[in-house]
Amino acid sequence: MGLFSFIKNAGAKVFGIGKTDAEEAAEAAAKELKLEELAARKLEETINDLQLQVENLNVFIDDETATVSGAAYDQATKEKVILVVGNSNGIAFVDDQMTVENVEPEAQFHTVVSGDTLGKIAKTYYGNAMKYPVIFEANKPMLTDPDKIYPGQVLRIPALD
Template sequence: MGLFSFIKNAGAKVFGIGKTTEEEAAEAKAKAAAAELRVEEAAAKNLEQTINDLALQVKNLDIFIDDDMARVSGMAYDQATKEKVVLVIGNTDGIATVDDQMTVEHVQPEAQFHTVVSGDTLGKIAKNYYGNAMAYPTIFEANKPMLTDPDKIYPGQVLRIPALD
């Protein structure tokens, strides 16, 4: 025995089984869309809960997910909080784009962002941005509570790189 391939919709045409009317097809499509919407709503609520669990201060936090895009709004306590919220959402499996519509209560300079590649370490990243590998704790602290260990970063992860004071 082995793996056999079939033409997905040929059976209904040949044998007359599984036929659907346009109305049944539209109803099935509407049910599938509603199920997908419920999944996206649940994912948005989970992200909101994660942000609250991480003690990131955002008033009126609202996340909306549509396919692989997330839109976030609310008032972040400061620029660092705003950037961390965007990173929590963007570093979530299945999210490709974050539409940041948040405002900031206490304005600060914006950080740069770095996408981790294979072979990166926080020290190597610090050397690149600050000229000093020993400045890696600054990057680690800027990405807490998402990072729990300076040695646990992964390719594709996006990190905040704040300006040095």
């Protein structure tokens, strides 16, 4: 008697029980792909629920990068779609492949830090804290209350007319 050494994952191929490392890796990859596809469909649904007008909207997620394509009604809609997708848990990058039907100036983006308020942000970009409603309106319908912003959130800062 004694201790015998075996190849740990060989049994799955011989007896049909258990899984090899390669099979487990393939299964994990398939599960991740399915989760990414579900997340992409959920983001598309959210964008439609927010009534953001994008023809042929398509969201594709690969790891922490989301690619968004379609024809946005205007620049503001395009930027809002990017924010909806980018402000989602698990998304670090948004690859914008959208076109715009009605071209207008691009907005700036601001990442909220601890202590920020819309008034403070308005003061920084516009020189007037009382212009905070411009930022609030530019981020509707994602924002529902001007006092409910959080660190890490990215906001649209449109140019003043």
